[in-house]
Every structure is written in C-alpha cells, then in structure tokens.
Amino acid sequence: MVSACGLGSSEELFAHMPADVKLNRPLNIAEGKSEYEIVDYFRGRAQECASGYESFLGAGVYQHYRPVLVDTVVSRGEFLTSYTPYQAEIAQGTLTAIFEFQTMMCQLTGMDVANASMYDGSSAVPEAAMMAVRVTGRSRVLAARNMHPEYREVLRTYASHQGMPVDDFNYARESGLIDLTDLEAKLDKDVAAVIVQSPNFFGCVEDIKTAADLAHRHGALLVMVFSEAVSLGLLEPPRDADIVAGELQSFAISPSYGGPFAGIIAAKEKHMRQIPGRLVGETKDGNGNRAFCLTLSTREQHIRREKATSNICTNQALIALMATVYMAVYGKEGLRELAEQNLAKAHYLADGLDRRFTAPFFNEFVVRADAEMLNEELLKKRIIGGLPLARFYPELSDCMLVCATEMTKRIHMDAFKSVAQSLSETPMLAGVRA
Amino acid sequence: MIRKTRSHLTQNEPLLFEMSSPGKKAYQLPELDVPPVDPTEALGAGHVRDEIEGFPEVSEVEAIRHYTRLSTWNYAIDLGLYPLGSCTMKYNPRVNELVARTEGLAWAHPYQPESLSQGAMEIMAVVEEELAEITGMDAVTLQPAAGAHGEMTGILLMRSLLESRGDARRKLLIPDSAHGTNPATATMAGYSVQNIKSNDRGLVDLAALEKAATDEVAGLMITNPNTIGVFEENIVKVCEIVHSKGGLVYMDGANMNALVGVARPGDFGIDVMHLNLHKTFSTPHGGGGPGAGPVAVKKNLEPFLPLPRMKRSGDAWAWDYDRPRSIGRVRAFYGNFGVLVRALAYIMAHGGPGLRRATVDAVLNANYIRKHLEPHFDLPFKAPSMHECVFSDSRQAKKGVRTGDIAKRLIDYGFHPYTVSFPLIVPGALMIEPTETEGKRELDLFIDALISIAGEIEEDPKMVLKAPHLTRTSRVDEVEAARKPVLRWKPQNGDAR
Numbered sequence A: 001m002v003s004a005c006g007l008g009s010s011e012e013l014f015a016h017m018p019a020d021v022k023l024n025r026p027l028n029i030a031e032g033k034s035e036y037e038i039v040d041y042f043r044g045r046a047q048e049c050a051s052g053y054e055s056f057l058g059a060g061v062y063q064h065y066r067p068v069l070v071d072t073v074v075s076r077g078e079f080l081t082s083y084t085p086y087q088a089e090i091a092q093g094t095l096t097a098i099f100e101f102q103t104m105m106c107q108l109t110g111m112d113v114a115n116a117s118m119y120d121g122s123s124a125v126p127e128a129a130m131m132a133v134r135v136t137g138r139s140r141v142l143a144a145r146n147m148h149p150e151y152r153e154v155l156r157t158y159a160s161h162q163g164m165p166v167d168d169f170n171y172a173r174e175s176g177l178i179d180l181t182d183l184e185a186k187l188d189k190d191v192a193a194v195i196v197q198s199p200n201f202f203g204c205v206e207d208i209k210t211a212a213d214l215a216h217r218h219g220a221l222l223v224m225v226f227s228e229a230v231s232l233g234l235l236e237p238p239r240d241a242d243i244v245a246g247e248l249q250s251f252a253i254s255p256s257y258g259g260p261f262a263g264i265i266a267a268k269e270k271h272m273r274q275i276p277g278r279l280v281g282e283t284k285d286g287n288g289n290r291a292f293c294l295t296l297s298t299r300e301q302h303i304r305r306e307k308a309t310s311n312i313c314t315n316q317a318l319i320a321l322m323a324t325v326y327m328a329v330y331g332k333e334g335l336r337e338l339a340e341q342n343l344a345k346a347h348y349l350a351d352g353l354d355r356r357f358t359a360p361f362f363n364e365f366v367v368r369a370d371a372e373m374l375n376e377e378l379l380k381k382r383i384i385g386g387l388p389l390a391r392f393y394p395e396l397s398d399c400m401l402v403c404a405t406e407m408t409k410r411i412h413m414d415a416f417k418s419v420a421q422s423l424s425e426t427p428m429l430a431g432v433r434a
Numbered sequence B: 001m002i003r004k005t006r007s008h009l010t011q012n013e014p015l016l017f018e019m020s021s022p023g024k025k026a027y028q029l030p031e032l033d034v035p036p037v038d039p040t041e042a043l044g045a046g047h048v049r050d051e052i053e054g055f056p057e058v059s060e061v062e063a064i065r066h067y068t069r070l071s072t073w074n075y076a077i078d079l080g081l082y083p084l085g086s087c088t089m090k091y092n093p094r095v096n097e098l099v100a101r102t103e104g105l106a107w108a109h110p111y112q113p114e115s116l117s118q119g120a121m122e123i124m125a126v127v128e129e130e131l132a133e134i135t136g137m138d139a140v141t142l143q144p145a146a147g148a149h150g151e152m153t154g155i156l157l158m159r160s161l162l163e164s165r166g167d168a169r170r171k172l173l174i175p176d177s178a179h180g181t182n183p184a185t186a187t188m189a190g191y192s193v194q195n196i197k198s199n200d201r202g203l204v205d206l207a208a209l210e211k212a213a214t215d216e217v218a219g220l221m222i223t224n225p226n227t228i229g230v231f232e233e234n235i236v237k238v239c240e241i242v243h244s245k246g247g248l249v250y251m252d253g254a255n256m257n258a259l260v261g262v263a264r265p266g267d268f269g270i271d272v273m274h275l276n277l278h279k280t281f282s283t284p285h286g287g288g289g290p291g292a293g294p295v296a297v298k299k300n301l302e303p304f305l306p307l308p309r310m311k312r313s314g315d316a317w318a319w320d321y322d323r324p325r326s327i328g329r330v331r332a333f334y335g336n337f338g339v340l341v342r343a344l345a346y347i348m349a350h351g352g353p354g355l356r357r358a359t360v361d362a363v364l365n366a367n368y369i370r371k372h373l374e375p376h377f378d379l380p381f382k383a384p385s386m387h388e389c390v391f392s393d394s395r396q397a398k399k400g401v402r403t404g405d406i407a408k409r410l411i412d413y414g415f416h417p418y419t420v421s422f423p424l425i426v427p428g429a430l431m432i433e434p435t436e437t438e439g440k441r442e443l444d445l446f447i448d449a450l451i452s453i454a455g456e457i458e459e460d461p462k463m464v465l466k467a468p469h470l471t472r473t474s475r476v477d478e479v480e481a482a483r484k485p486v487l488r489w490k491p492q493n494g495d496a497r
Helices: A010-014 A034-049 A066-074 A092-109 A121-136 A151-161 A178-184 A207-216 A229-233 A269-276 A302-305 A317-350 A371-380 A408-423 A427-432 B039-043 B061-072 B094-100 B118-135 B148-163 B181-188 B206-212 B236-243 B253-258 B299-304 B337-373 B403-412 B440-459 B461-463 B478-483
Strands: A140-146 A166-167 A191-197 A220-225 A243-247 A263-267 A279-284 A288-295 A364-368 A399-404 B139-140 B171-175 B192-196 B216-221 B248-253 B270-272 B293-298 B309-313 B315-322 B389-390 B429-432
Touching: A010 B206, A010 B337, A034 B094, A034 B337, A066 A317, A066 B061, A092 A229, A092 A317, A092 B061, A121 A140, A121 A151, A121 A191, A121 A220, A121 A243, A121 A263, A140 A151, A140 B139, A140 B253, A151 A166, A151 A288, A166 A178, A178 A207, A178 B309, A191 A207, A191 A288, A207 B206, A207 B253, A220 B270, A220 B461, A243 B236, A263 A269, A279 B236, A288 B440, A302 B171, A302 B181, A302 B192, A317 A364, A317 A408, A317 B039, A364 B216, A371 A399, A371 A408, A427 B478, B094 B337, B118 B139, B118 B248, B118 B253, B118 B309, B118 B315, B139 B299, B148 B181, B148 B216, B148 B248, B148 B270, B148 B293, B148 B299, B181 B192, B192 B206, B206 B236, B206 B309, B236 B248, B248 B253, B253 B337, B293 B299, B337 B429, B403 B429, B403 B461, B440 B461
Parallel strands: A140 A166, A140 A191, A191 A220, A220 A243, B171 B192, B171 B216, B216 B248, B248 B270
Antiparallel strands: A243 A263, A279 A288, A364 A399, B139 B293, B270 B293, B309 B315, B389 B429
16 A cells, blocks of 8 residues: 555655654553453452442432443444434434434423533533523623532633623522522623523522513523433423523433533524524435434534534534433333432432421432531441532531432431431530531 | 445334334333322422423333434444544444443542542543643643533633733634634634635645734634645744744644654644544544543643642542632533543553554555545645545536535445535545545545546436435435424424423
C-alpha cells in the first residue's frame, strides 16, 4: 500500500510537516496490554470502589434496577457502533427508536414536543433558560434555591457569559417548597424564566401550577426541572409548564460515577422551533412508506453556525436508547407500579426518622441527624448513608438527604433506622436539634 | 458491478404504540417488603396522575423483537467502513464495553465517600495524565460531555484568563473551513465571530490573519489538520501572530487521529484544545452519543479549569473545590466517567507505540484512497493529505450529479456515505476519512465502488440521481419532514394525548 501511494516508507507520509512540530521521541505511555490485563486492571480499580455496600444516596443519581433487556438491545452492534442518523435510509433503526423516545417523553411530561436528548439534566437547565430568553426576548432568569445545587452552578457558568443574569429565590423553612412570596417579589418584566425542580432537591413535590400561574402573570415562562424520572410514573405531569428540562439517569442508566447520562428538553408546541438539539420527524420515502429523519436542522450548528439555537452537536443517542427500552419494558402499568414501590419504600424509611420538611415527598427526604456521625456508624455495617447537606446549604448543616428506591431492602432500612435512633438517644447529641 | 452487497429480507415493524394493548407486560417487580402507601394520601390528590396516556404496553418477546428488527435497519461500523471525514469512525473495541460495566465502576455514585471511590478517581487521574502526554499540554479537565461542550469550556477558559488580564475582548477569529460548532460555541461564550478566509491552498492565510489580529481579538479557533485533512504548515507562525497581539489559540481536536504520537499541539503553540474521545479514542458513537470532550490546557489556563479538580491528599485522591479562579462547573458531577473508562482501555490496549502505529495507518489509508480516486474526482487542494482527503463533485456536476447523489448511490454499494458538502470551502465536497481500522480489502471495495459510480454517472446518471435503490427505505423526503414537522406519534382517533 505504501508503494501504491508512490512512497518508499510510511514515514514519508509525514515528510511535509515542518521538523520543528514533529515529536521526536516515543510517547511516554507504556506498551500495549493484552485484553486479560486490561480487564484485570479495571477489576482492580473497581475493588478500590464501594463494592457490596448498600446505599441511601440519591441527590440526582438514583439506584434503579436495570432490566437485562436494556443491555441486550444496546449491545447490538447496529445500535452501538452506528453513527448519527444523518443518512436516513440506512439509519431507520436509530431514527424510529428516537421517534418513540420523543413520543414517550411527551406522554410522561405532558408537553407537546421533546428533543432527542441533551448531554444530561444539569446542562439541559441552562439550555432551557436560553430558550426562554429567545422566546420572550427578556434577559433575566430566576432559579429556585431548592433545585439541585450543581444544576444551579452549571446554569451560572453558562449564564455568566451570555448576559443572562441569574437570581435565586428561596424555599419556605417549614415546608421545603419554593417560597412564593419571595418569588413574587423578584418577578418583574425582565424575567424570561422561572425555574422550579420537582420533586425538588429535598425530595418534596412542588405545586407547578401555582408557580406557572405566577410566572405567566408576569410574562415569564415556567421551566420545570426533574432529576428523578421515575417520579413521572406517579406524579401529575407539569402540564402548566412551558419548558421541561430533565435527567433520565433513573431509566436504566448506570450511575457510573456521574456519567454519561442523558437529559431531555420538552416544550409546548409553539416553542418547537426554539428547541435546541436534534429532533426526529416523521415523513415518507419515495415509495410512500413511512420513514423518519432528523429534521428542523436549520436550528442547529451545522447549518446556522453562529446563529444556531445552541452549539450542541451530540445527543446521547445510546443512553436515550437505554431509557427507551426501559420505558418499553416497564410500560404504562409498570412505571406506575415501580413509582408506587418507590413511594412505599421511602415512606417506610421516613417513619421513625426526624423529617426536616413537612411537604409531601416521593422517594427522597431530608432528615435531621448528625450526618457525619450517622454515616460513620452506617459504614461499619457496609451501608452508605445519605448526603450531608452542609456542603450545599449551611442552614441545613444538621441534616442529610436520604433516598429509598425499589432496590432498597427493608432489612437495610431497619438497620439505618436503628442506627439513627440509637445515635439520637445519645445525650451528647441532644443539643443538635433545632 | 456491486460486489459488497446483496438483497436480504428485513422484517417490518410498527411503532411500540401501534402494537400496544392493555395488560401486556414485559416487567416484573418483586413483592413489596414494606406496607404499600396510598399515593393520594401521601401526596394529595392534585399530585397524582391518572395514567400515562398512550404509553405502550408490550410483552418481553414483543420488546426484544421490536428492537432487534429495528437494529437490522441500521448500518454500523460492525458491518463496514464509514468513510465520514472528521468523524473518525474507527472500530469500537468490545473489551471497552465489558470493563465499563464492571460493577464497582458502573454502580459508583458520585457522592459516595472518597475513601470508597479511589479506583474511579485513579482511572480519571491516569486518563488526565495520558491525554496531557498525547497533546503536549500541562493540565486536562475531563468534565465536558462532548466535543462542542469541550469547545465551550475551552473558550470560557480563554475568556477568564483574558478577563484576569483586564480585557476579555470581543471577537474570535474562525477559518471559513471550520466545523459549525466553532462559531456556534463562540456565540454561546459571548463572542462575535470574524471569519478568516483560507488561501488558495486551503490553509489559513497569514496576511489575512496578520490584518485581522487586533487587540479586539480574544483569539483564533483552529483545526489542525484542517477540515480538508491538510496540516497547517505555518502553524507555528499562526500561533506567534495571535500571541503577539495578546490573543490565545484554541485548537479543535477533532482531527487528532492524524497526530497522536507524531506531533503534539502543545509543542506547536496551542494554548487550549479539546479532544473527542468518541473519535480519536474509539468510544462508540451509539447512533449519536454519548461522547466526551476533555479539554487540555497550558499552565497559564490551569487555575481557571472547571471545578472540582483532583488532588493528592496523603496517599489518596480527593476532590478539590477550593479553586477561586475556576470558571465553575460545566456539568454536574465529574464527567462522562463511563466514556473515560472506554478511552483508557483503548489507550492501554494500544500503548504508546500502538497509538503512533494507528496514526500512521490512518494517514496511509487516507492517502491510498486519494491516490486511487484522484484520476476520477476533482481534487481542489493538492497539499499532502493526512488522515482524510477531500474531493469535489465538479466533474460529476457537469452531468447534473452532485455529491449528495453520489453519496446515496454509495449506499447501494454497501457503504455509509462520506461527509457530504463539508467543508464549505470545497464546492460539492466529498470528505473521506477511513481510519486505521480498515484493511486493504475494505478499502479496495470502497475505491472500486466510487470508480464504478463515476462510470455510472457517465453512462446512466439517473441510476445515481434516484439512489439508493437497494435499501429498505428509498430516498427519504426530508423537505416534507421540515415543512410539516411531526415529532411524535399520536393516536388516530380520540384526544391528542
């Protein structure tokens, strides 16, 4: 092949490059390893992570059982190793699955149109905010303080360079829900979007309708955010929201130390052309058969370049496919039953613990406890406790966020409760109570 | 004559909603080991939904058949060459899939105690180190979820450094050959875009750059090799010009498959760049994602990197949030860890010598294709090709056939099309990148296919204009899809939901 190119050696392929740019030593990377050595290396690293521990962590990443069918489907080479479906005729598999995904997202969220996924929930939030700015022509955004703190950080990073001021509004001390008075005080004719998460970071279920009415009265859009997709199996969808931005990790996506996940943006019909990211549409082929293709591409970077609705190129197609298969496996009844099990487990756990907030909750809630000490004791039983909130909310430094899902066994919840109760009976901790 | 394909039956398959009927189930849940809770009592009636209207109900057999049938309608790397320029569609090693699913890694929660996350953190530390060595840069962030996300991160880093010097400046210079994400990213980062024309060799025009580089310019976004697969021979001078005016140079690392082990961007003047792990480092495209877009920087940009960063604490890894000059987070948690695992497995499998070998093979394969297609297709830019070559359809256009049509006919021959109509500086572009994965056999079939199509265009252009003929779906009406967008399934009768 080298001689077919008219060359004497393969090194001549680089002869045209200036000498001063070429690397004149080997890369300082070890020799290639065999497959066995590679598998063994990662097995070793996995053993240096929690293995065989129970966990009560939620906080945006949830432990849900992954049906076997999910990996069976996504491991098929035709899904795993295929490219973005720009050539519709040889990508109808991917396109059809995405069309189903978009449909199910609409059905779950009560919105009219949904895209083919975003990187994750956290980056979907600023994209939704930017969408609201485009739609309303206004520039400011109000974000609930009881939305996931890391989602809010991401929003700030994106916003700080877009001329899109972001202000927080507080939550009510007792209930844990958004403080409508504080929100009203901050609403003005410059606000493009009010962003509310439900269930919120504390696990409490928000009243989206009231928040939406308030936002709309001031000409702002309501962006509803979710991080626990299973909740949509049971909770009334946010039909009064204008845009929904969410995280789908709960739908058969491994926690995988924080990624890759898949986010979603869904919206009312009238905002369709402002949605970022890929969209799959139905059409016909030359013989009149139904077919699918990527569409409304003039919104996107490869056409509009600097005038695009976003710079996003990738969608999380394979991850979204995992979620699609999950939704197909559970189906209408299954998702409902799954959500009801989550509700039951979390309420069993809460019974006997000192809950900090009064609002209704789905599968997560905040307890008062000496978080560090409780977690230390639990670790001795190979249990990872909840998330101490001090790192995100100084006023809640005597609290932790705990989660129970369908995977949480009663025996471990009993252990959690017994350790928590025995610590709270210890006299020296009495002063911790508010 | 078409040698690579032959017709075969494929199964028809409706949408999930069209085969749904009440009572079918594919799931099983264990019995509850705690008392059930009445949703209305626990949540309040207003919070409980009636049902998920229209949501499908299918059996397990129907589900597996549904997705298996759908999968057979797709082309994939596992089936053959994807000559997509700048996409680097190389083989996705299966060992990567296996190791990413190792239980302790797949189930690791980002908030679990650091003492129980050392394995995951070690993996991330190793990836940062290897990528820094490969790029010749000083520090790497693994947070960005994809290339465009990495671009945005990189530009925000530049902005922060310039702000710290007193002036973020207003514009970014971008060659007219750039990928669309570059200008889109510039806008998202609050900069305006000024296009720099390429010279008649397809390279950055030094005189134009000299003129455009004022103190309003934050920097230049460059791809090297560029989008016609040619190495910017003046790259050192290009970087000097930008630096002399106080600007920074961002490199889009999409074409790193031409450089790994051969040249390092950090050595030729680049200040900040992103990598596409789903291109150069073999992580699977999966039909459009996930990817990962790590960003590598020189020392002077290190303080601004997204937080948290990893640091050594005694003899363990810890997350360091004390980074006052950081641009903040670009996403929750730490990065697309599962993708990083796959990329590390790839790097380990090749090793240093293997990585360089892959680059040599990638460049050789592209040149082999170029040599054989040059007599048949117009090659507007004659500079030496690296890992990809770009032809123009100008010869074929005389017969009324454009690059998009040729691409569709290539499908009948058993290949995915090359990149069509990009970059914009080549009229009617055919951008071809084979990667090192392909052996001579597949490449020869590809070359023969394009030569055959060129012949068809002379003899019977209609054959090409109406292609593809042999696919399950004939040419899809994309115009109608955009004119009357239908973006979800709806039931035929009754209410819209």
